[in-house]
Amino acid sequence: MEALSTEHYNVIRSIREHLQACILGKTDEIDMMLTALLAGGHVLLEDVPGTGKTVLVKALARTIQGQFRRIQCNPDLLPTDITGVSIYHPKQEAFIFRPGPVMTNILLADEINRATTKTQSALLESMEERSMTVDGESYELPVPFLLFATQNPIDFEGTYSLPEAQLDRFMIKLGLGYPDAASELRMLQSQQSVHPLEGVEAVTGTQQIREIQERVKQVHMDEAVADYLVNIIRSTRDHASVLLGASPRATIALFQAAKAYAAIKERNYVIPDDIKSLVPYVLGHRILLHTEARINGATVDSVLKGILEQVRVPVRLER
Template sequence: MESSYMENYAILRNIRNVLQTCILGKTDEINMMLTALLAGGHVLLEDVPGTGKTVLVKALAKSIQGQFRRIQCNPDLLPTDITGVSIYHPKQETFIFRAGPVMTNILLADEINRATTKTQSALLESMEEHSVTVDGETYELPKPFLLFATQNPIDFEGTYALPEAQLDRFMVKLSLGYPDAASELKMLQSQQQTHPLDLVKAVTDAQRVREMQEQVKSVHLDDAVADYLVAVTRRTREHPSVLLGASPRATIALFHAVKAYAYIHERTFVLPDDIKALTPYVLGHRLMLHTEARINGATVDSVLQSILEQVKVPVRLER
């Protein structure tokens, strides 16, 4: 194996260790964040306030020396507050583009579901095209670009549900949840003198992250595993409890995600277990169940679990 791969694997281990010092006991969630970063996807973090979502995103940005911007979403936020605006300069007699916070490597849209749907939709172009268009001019975003959006549960006061088209553009949806008792006690002890973010040091830079993203593309996906992946997403459209199944965009997102997941686990090939591990995170927020199914106790997680149990797993792979 090339030495650059080994160096990058070591860097990923160091990034993971840095993040684990900020948020204790959340190894799976940290792996999902790194997966999205290397797959070029975006992350939706849904949880109650105070569980460490913002701290974790800031720590990731510091660890890769990435530009970081934060937007606090509220009903008064305008689309131009995100994308930027062209301002007329009298002396130069021309319009000058003043970039918004979206021009960064890692953008944190805090409490995105407190912004109006019009403002939420301003993020769609940047999420899909990695560019913004203002007054007819298109501006490319820095590379890598990764959006982390946090949201409170929908039953919280003053929130707007994200439209399905925008939900479908998030590669991964996570929920950190409350820490266990041991982790919460250790958190108190670690913050007696200083905040964990103050101790975060840069492990790598944006250029190395771009190199890793290119290496992820060469991770091998066997034809049998690809068939398995497609079978899983297609079964979500046929399940009797599902009103809206996974879109073709979801299939592509899962394809990119499993390759990045294999890479962060220091493999050059994808296993069926990678698909099983990522399915709840990548497909869960894209499904909509029938009302009758929900009344009868069905959940998205239970439906996905039944699908994974039904779809035949390939046993012989070419590596």
Template sequence: MDATFKEDLTILKQLKANLESCILGKETEVELLLAAALAGGHVLLEDVPGTGKTVLIKALAKSVQGQFRRIQCNPDLLPTDITGVSIYHPKQETFLFRPGPVMTNILLADEINRATTKTQSALLEAMEERHVTVDGDCYPLPAPFLLLATQNPIDFEGTYVLPEAQLDRFMMKFSLGYPDHETEKRMLFSQASGHPVDRLEPVTTVERLTDMQLRARQVHVDDAVADYVVSIARKTREHSAVFLGASPRATIALLQAAKALAYLRERDYVIPDDIKYLTPYVLGHRMILHSEARIDGTTLDSVFESIFQNVRVPVRLEK
């Protein structure tokens, strides 16, 4: 373990502690968010209001000293309200680009499913290509760029379902859920003197986060583990209960997330347990079950359990 790796681990532990001080009792979700950030992937948080989705995202932005912008999505939001717009300047007799909120390190798209499909599509180029095109000109986004979107799974009035093409560009999807009794009680006292986010101190910079992303990509992946990833993805396409399986983009995202998770867990190599642990969060939102299967009570969890039972796990790895 070299000195840089040790320094990265120290920073990641401090970053994890920062987020856990703002979102109590959600260690798993904090780890997932950090893994996605380290892998350079976008995250969709689906949960009811008031569970701490926005707080978690703001805490991450403050901890890495990144530029943070928030978009409150609604049906009146236009694509140019996100990407920016070219405005004619009379004195210079030319059009000048006025950047939109997408020009940031961490972008929060709150209640993304309330934006129209046309506006949602404005984010596709930014999510995949890391740049936006306005009036024929291409503008690169700051590095790193992370889109963290939220949506309410309960309130469907005035919402627009995210198309499969956009869901496929989110590396992970997960929920925070309600805290348990003791955790919710601790929350009451933790905010007695103000919100924990207001007291957060940065632990690193976006430049260091970019460097860590590059090092996380160098985590070793054995050929047998790569076969394991591909086999799982292919089984999702062949399963009798699945109408739409995981795409090749999903296969790549699963391996990238596994590398980041291994780095977080102080390893420079991926193990099959990393893949199995992340599969529901990385592949679940990209899959669609047959309507007959849903009627019969089949769930994604049962599908994944069936797949895991039918894919051979590598038992011996050589680095």
């Protein structure tokens, strides 16, 4: 199978343009969301309320004509509220499965850190296996399936920290942040008559997204670039300030994300700059620092920046 065609690049470009028109001034963040879509990964959106997280996820679902479901997480939420439940029907004398909101293409779990750890764990199987098990029966999820989870970084009361095992299953973690002054002014002008979502149109369908996801796997990564990627991962494990380095799952996630990111840039090969752009988003939430290092002012971002400066970049690649 060949890598992406001109038609595929046109679809990706069109989705990107629709999202950029919906949320102004967030080009890099939109590229990361598209990277997750094309690589089949999940996204953790950590930011304060009101920055456009929900609108952006809804817009993405609309552009690909995908099913969209939303869960408002809270301490009362049960695992079956996510996966679904089997209900006994007397007339049929049988249990009938009623699927939960997880049976969709794009699932938005709002304020995931407000759900209990038991409920959070209900998402683990769907995130990793693309399936769910209810009453001993396994059910395949639609393809594509992406989980976008949001959490508020400043609200501590009534929240449950995501365990490392679940954080590791998110391919990308990002925050939208506040818009700059020019973008915020344009936002006011654009919303005088219509909501941004009203201008978002379907660009493609889920069938073509599945095809693009398969083609992305054929994007070429030179052996030297792959070696560069592995050296970055291994450096996180050997760093003096790092308590827990990036896992082998992180290696695979960065590998898949780099291919998708190259496709967004309309290339059929990966370059070192693709990996550099992705490292903060793919590895930042997977690394834990020693307490002493944090006390001395070290941050995950500063550690990753230092690693990128130290690892030798390959200069000659085969395409």
